[in-house]
Amino acid sequence: MKSTALQRFNRADEIDYTELSEFFDRKGAVELISLLDAEGYRFDEIDDLLDVSRGYLNDRRDEAVHLGLIVPDQAYRDDTLRRVWTLTALGHYIRQRMRHLGLTESHERLVNARREYTDRKEEFLQWVDDPDEIQKYTEMMWEEQRPHPSELPEEMKQVFRQIDEDRF
Incomplete structure (x- = not known):
């Protein structure tokens, strides 16, 4: 029926x-x-x-x-x-x-x-759940003297702005 x-x-x-x-x-x-x-x-x-x-x-x-x-x-x-x-x-x-x-x-x-x-958020949350991993990562970044985005040359800042604008 x-x-x-x-x-x-x-x-x-x-x-x-x-x-x-x-x-x-x-x-x-x-x-x-x-x-x-x-x-x-x-x-x-x-x-x-x-x-x-x-x-x-x-x-x-x-x-x-x-x-x-x-x-x-x-x-x-x-x-x-x-x-x-x-x-x-x-x-x-x-x-x-x-x-x-x-x-x-x-x-x-x-x-x-x-x-x-x-999935990516879960992966990040697992990573950030371990303070030692955060510390290792930030120390590595400081040791390699990775520049903060505000310290980049102006032409690089423009590239990153364009990428951010294109994503949405």
């Missing part, structure tokens, strides 16, 4: 397009639909990948189910049958437009950048 969300939309004229449009104005809605795919994600995986509070994610998930954008499904993960959230046909159509506009690719880069940042 089909789920309630699927039963609601047997035809395109049954979709509340105004409600659908309003959904995407809410925090986390675009991110949720952009992330999901045919494989589906467990809720904890969604929570880990998106920079949206769990409360917002719960609300958007429930709203997306109500609108017929996503449904719960089952998939094997780690040799266990798990509940995942996946896109419906309507969800795929909407995500296809996101993909056409380059949004899903941009979102994927953002998710990967967050992962990379988290």
